[in-house]
Amino acid sequence: MAAAKKTTKKTTKKVVKKPAKKTATKKTTTKKTVSKKTATKKTTKTVKKTTTKKVVKKTAKPKRTKVVCISHKEDADGISSAALIRQAFGGDAILVDYPGQMEALNQVVLDEKLKSLYICDLGLSKKTQDEFIDIMATLRKNKVAVTYIDHHDIDPNVVKALEKLKVKVIHDINECTAVQVYSAFKSKLNDHASFVATCAAITDYMEDRPIGSKLLQIYDRQFALISATVLTYNIVGHQKEPDYLLYLVEELADSKFPHEIPNTFEFAQIQVEKLSQMIAKVKDGMKTMKNLGYMEILDSGASGAVNFVMGLSGKDVGVAYKERVDHGIYAVSVRGSKNCKVHLGKIVNVLATDLGGSGGGHDRACGAVVPKPKIKKFITELNKKIK
Secondary structure, three states: OOHHHEEEEEHHHHHHHHHHHHHHHHEEEEHHHHHHHHHHHHHHHHHHHHHHHHHHHHOOOOOOOOOOOEEOOHHHHHHHHHHHHHHHHHHHEEEEEEHHHHHHHHHHHOOOOOEEEEEEOOOOOHHHHHHHHHHHHHHHHHOOOEEEOOOOOHHHHHHHHHHOOOOEEEEEEOOOOHHHHHHHOHHOOOHHHHHHHHHHHHOOOOOOOHHHHHHHHHHOOHHHHHHHHHHHHHHHHHHHHHHHHHHHHHHOOOOOHHHHOHHHHHHHHHHHEEEEEEEHHHHOOEEEOOOOEEEEEOOHHHHHHHHHHHHOOOOEEEEEEEEEEOOOOOEEEEEEEEOOOHHHHHHHHHHHHHHHOEEEOOOOEEEEEEEEHHHHHHHHHHHHOOO
16 A cells, blocks of 8 residues: 555656646747747848848939930031941930030930940030030049040140040041041941041041041042032031931941932032022122121021132131021131131130130131121121231
8 A cells, every 4th residue: 555655646746747848848939939930020121121222223323325426517527427436336416516515415414324425526615615524524423434526726724624534535636527536446437437537528628637638549539529519518408407417427327428328419409509699699798808808698508608708809718607596696607718827716716705605616717606796896806816
């Protein structure tokens, strides 16, 4: 009996101890479960945060892929330069005159997709150069690659400021812009590009310069001269048709000769007829001062008439100007003969700026934009500065 009692006691003790162990196990399991839930919540939060950050980065930094060339629209040098840039790098062309230059730049600076910008044959004046540098600074801050190619007279301090901003400056007053584009990017251009550059040199009166003359030697002179002339007449005659000018850029970039572009010779013939009629009008309407001849042009471009004014006046300098009613200004073309001893581009730059306009160019071929009420003063002061 005693033995039986002892056994019972031992059994009871063992049974009492077992629940304690089970309770401990339950508590531990509960804690582990809670820890897992907490860990899961933290993981979920981390994933959400990471995902949100990635989305924000993609929105803030759009990819820059666009290539744009802003070039002069009024002559073969500007159009040819845009065509060569298009052939070498692709992209879009924006064609402007001098009054529209800064407006175009202020538009492209806002383009978040712009990667590379080429600016061709658009000289700077004292009025525009500071704004130009500011725009270049903004573009470079946005990591846009900028190349400025030109042959007009430019302030050396402006060149230094642009180079400091790491704008690539290609500038030589001895070669037209298209020839400089051809020389700089020859490895990216085809053989036909040399002909496009040659036409530009001819129409800018720079076919006798070191590189321009070598390019002209590649081709029959008369073939090059008639091609350059036809191209020029089509450009001058379509100034109010921007789509046609862009079409010319595309055709030249695709290695077309001017005579291969539909209707160019027919249109050039129409322009020749108009210019022949201009001779009589210049004889009747031209006025002279001591050192120059001048005339307001009403029914054609000033650049087409200015050589007639110079030649028929018997003076070393000719001035032709046409009103731009939409801007309240006169667009002025100035030409000098081989006997002209002053740098017309430098004189016109300072004079036009002082009168509230802008201008500049070469020694014997340049242009200006002058406020309408100041045109007479511009001509009078220019006459005084020509010796």
